[in-house]
Amino acid sequence: MSELRWDGPEMSGGPECGLSGLDHGFSRPEGSVRTSPEPEPAPASGGGAVDPVKALMHRHRVLCERAVDPLEIAAGLEAHGVTDRTAARFRHRDVFSLAEEMYARVPRDPETPPERRPMPPASAPSGGWAVLALLPGALCAAAVSGVRLTHGQPRLVVAAAGALAVALGLRVALRRGPLRVPLGTTGRGGTWTCWLIAYALLGDGLLVAGLTDDPDGLWSLATAPVLALALSCAPALWCAHLLSVRARRKIVASRGLADFADSVKPLLLGVLALYLCALVALLALCGTVLDEPAVPAGAVALGALLLLARLLGVHGFPHAPAVVLGAAALTETGALASVFASRLPGCSLLAVPVRTVTDTWGPGAVPTLVCGIAALLLLVHATRTLTRASAHARPPGVT
Known part of the structure; x- marks a missing residue:
């Protein structure tokens, strides 16, 4: 040679x-x-x-x-x-x-052959991210407890402080481990994520208040979905770790790009299903403890949307998640704005689409439809991009 x-x-x-x-x-x-x-x-x-x-x-x-x-x-x-x-x-x-x-055929010094990178282990993750993954759920549980034990102006202060603490805890948990995205790619996606979670907390109450002219809905908080989503940060990290390790093992075992794509696609779908099962269980638990609707479909769709968006960003595809998250957030905001704008003289028709949906399936149908369609779009995109060998060439976010 x-x-x-x-x-x-x-x-x-x-x-x-x-x-x-x-x-x-x-x-x-x-x-x-x-x-x-x-x-x-x-x-x-x-x-x-x-x-x-x-x-x-x-x-x-x-x-x-x-x-x-x-x-x-x-x-x-x-x-x-x-x-x-x-x-x-x-x-x-x-x-x-x-x-x-x-x-x-690459020329190398025969006395100093390059060391091959070992495959990451399937268990015992390093870096302490497995412990940090519990931080958002713990902070959110403390914030929810504080909100439910206070009333009036102190309740608003506790809610604001709790939201800030959870956001910081989530930032710390995601800065290390398998869901860490490259620097400079989280700006817009992070903003839209916060907006979608805020709607999960306040949106249904605001929507009901706008449609029924009931001021009590303005202070209605859906704490169970937000608490379950915060607690699901831990299973999301473990699922991302599982996807990364198993995908790299399949690179070694595959003998072609098509073979690798065919083997990774069921792995991706299985990891998503595993996370959704954990999220549904957490929603049922939080709903029972907090005496709220057990498993709101909107929270399930939002969880799937956020996980897929994060996985795509981690593996080098941040543009599509930012666009889809932004479109979902703006759609939910537009639904609320149309309801309150319909109170203006001659603008009653603006609320007809949202009122039709809520009268048929309830106020939770708005986030379910919006986040469900957005999650489906990202899932189609993920099955085309995350099944490439180049997306798994190096374990993402492992420090």
Whole structure:
């Protein structure tokens, strides 16, 4: 096997144009935007002196030099648009086989071979995130207890302080572990998430107050859904950890990108179902303890939406979650605004759509429909993006 030299002329575009940041250890610079990969050009035919694999290595020079195992090269090629069909034009059965040859042909010092990254264990997570995952639920339970034990102005003070404490606790819990997103990608998504949770706490009461002209609804708080969502932070982190570890194991076992995608799709759906089962159990428990509706469907849909949005952000797809979360938050806000705007002279028709929905299925139907449709959109997107090998090339958020 001939030795590859890097001092030759580089191909058009050079390594800077490849892999959208994956050439540099699979990390994206802050503020970067994922672009659609361009398919790899077919190797030149004819002329036995042409080495198409060597030309491909020149194109992805930095990736090949920095890769610690063939899996990183395979994931990087896939992110750049190389498919198993493309690999066949390089006389390889799949991208994994092509990556193995590229990895083997990279010149290295034989006395200091690179160490291969060990696979993450399926249990015993490090970094203390498993303990921090309990913090949002504990703070929310304390805040709910304070709200239910106070009245009048002190109740508002306790509610505001509790909301701030829960937000800070959630921020601490998600800064480490498998749900930590890259810096600079949480701004808009975090704002819309807070807005959706605020609607889960206050929205139904405000909606009823606007439709029935009952001022008591303005102070009605649905604490059980918010408490259950805060407590579900722990199972969400464990489910994300399970997805990350099992997906990387499937990369090793798979012999093609299509094979990997087919094996990860049921894993993704199973992890989501596992989290929803835990959330439903927590909703039932909190509803029983707090004497509120046991399992509001809107809270289940919101939990699925938030988990999918976070998973997509963690694995490098933050744009779609931000758009979908923003659309869901604005839709719920528009529903409330239309109800209160209908009180203006000549504007009674504005509340007809919301009134029709609430009269048929109740006030909880608004967040159920909005968050349910948004979660379904993100699920479709996740089954197309989180089933790529490049999305699991490195365990996300593990410190």
